[in-house]
Amino acid sequence: MKNILQPTLILAAVALVCAVALSQVQKLTAPYLEVQKKRKEAASLAMVLPGYEVGPQVRADVEGKPFEYWEGVKKQGDGTESKAYAFKTSFPGYAGPVESMVGVDEKGIVIAITILQQNETPGLGSVCAEAETGQTLWGALTGSSRTKEAGTAPWFQRQFSGVDAGREIRLVKKGPWRPELRDELLQENAVSALTGATITSTAVVRSVREGFSRLVKAREQATAARESGR
Numbered sequence: 001m002k003n004i005l006q007p008t009l010i011l012a013a014v015a016l017v018c019a020v021a022l023s024q025v026q027k028l029t030a031p032y033l034e035v036q037k038k039r040k041e042a043a044s045l046a047m048v049l050p051g052y053e054v055g056p057q058v059r060a061d062v063e064g065k066p067f068e069y070w071e072g073v074k075k076q077g078d079g080t081e082s083k084a085y086a087f088k089t090s091f092p093g094y095a096g097p098v099e100s101m102v103g104v105d106e107k108g109i110v111i112a113i114t115i116l117q118q119n120e121t122p123g124l125g126s127v128c129a130e131a132e133t134g135q136t137l138w139g140a141l142t143g144s145s146r147t148k149e150a151g152t153a154p155w156f157q158r159q160f161s162g163v164d165a166g167r168e169i170r171l172v173k174k175g176p177w178r179p180e181l182r183d184e185l186l187q188e189n190a191v192s193a194l195t196g197a198t199i200t201s202t203a204v205v206r207s208v209r210e211g212f213s214r215l216v217k218a219r220e221q222a223t224a225a226r227e228s229g230r
Contacts, residue, residue: 040116044086044101044114044116045070045072045086045101045103047101047103047112047114047153048086048101048102048103048111048112048113048114049070049072049084049086049103049111049112050111050112051074052072052073052074052084053072053073053074054070054071054072054086055070055071055072055073056070057069057070058070058071058218058222060218060221060222062214062217062218062221063214063217065214067087067214067215067218068087068088069085069086069087069088069215069218070085070086070087071083071084071085072084072085072086072103082105082106083105083106084103084104084105084106084111085103085104085215085219086101086102086103086104087101087102087104087211087212087214087215088100088101088102088116088211089102089207089208089210089211089214090117090207091202091203091204091206091207091210092203093118093119093120093125093199093200093203093204094120094121094125094197094199094200094203095119095120095121095125096118096119096120097117097203098115098117098118098120098125098128098200098203098204098207099115099116099117099118099207100113100114100115100116100204100207100208100211101113101114101116102160102165102207102208102211102212104165104212104215107164107166108164108165108166108212108216109162109163109164109165110160110161110162110163110164110165110208111161112153112157112158112160112161113153113157113160113204113208114153114157115128115129115154115157115204118200120197120200121197124194124195124196124197124200125194125197125199125200127154127156127194127197128154128156128157128194128197128200128201128204129154129157130154131152131153131154131155155176155177155178156177156191156192156194156201156204158177159177159181159182159185159191159192160191160208162182162186163186163189163190163191163208164189165208165209165211165212166212166216167189168189168209169189169190169191169205169208169209170188170189170190170191171190171191171193171198171201171202171205172185172188172190172191172192172193173192173193173195174192175192175195176192176195177191177192191205
């Protein structure tokens with residue numbers, strides 16, 4: 001009995017100490033993690049709503065689910081103002097949810113999107129969040145290789161600019177997106193799928209469409225609330 005009780009008590013004590021230590025680490029790191037989250041969020045907003053003055057986050061309940069969006073305002077040369085909106089959206093991919101931030105103008109035309117989180121297959125679905133590189137053997141050895149067009153989004157994300165989020169977004173197989181494909185794809189309101197990762201491609205397309213639909217409903221709720229308060 002003693003041989004059983006002693007190891008059990010030691011194991012319980014170790015587990016207790018570990019649990020307390022983890023809880024303390026979590027308390028200490030929580031503020032820093034929150035700061036990092038806000039920085040990443042601000043960077044994403046600047047990417048999808050470039051040039052817009054973005055207001056505070058708006059939280060709404062759409063169809064029983066929480067929904068987050070932001071409103072941006074940009075002053076035009078003629079003195080008028082244009083508005084645009086950013087929203088978070090996600091849809092199940094091959095290995096889990098693919099979460100994105102999407103910016104659209106008042107007509108629902110996509111300004112830009114950025115992938116916030118994904119766990120898709122490396123080299124396949126993960127390409128949705130990977131920028132092209134000019135990697136060469138010499139560059140790898142010397143460390144001189146740089147990402148092409150530094151600061152730009154991966155090709156899969158860039159092609160969404162100009163797509164109408166209020167209409168069906170078609171998924172076609174044209175290979176990696178290139179600027180010369182822009183007009184052809186926009187005429188069809190389409191984007192080129194990732195090779196070997198149709199599920200990931202579909203997840204992003206579905207998330208943009210469904211996210212925009214929820215944005216429309218959230219804006220309608222906000223308008224109705226303002227009117228009822230008059």
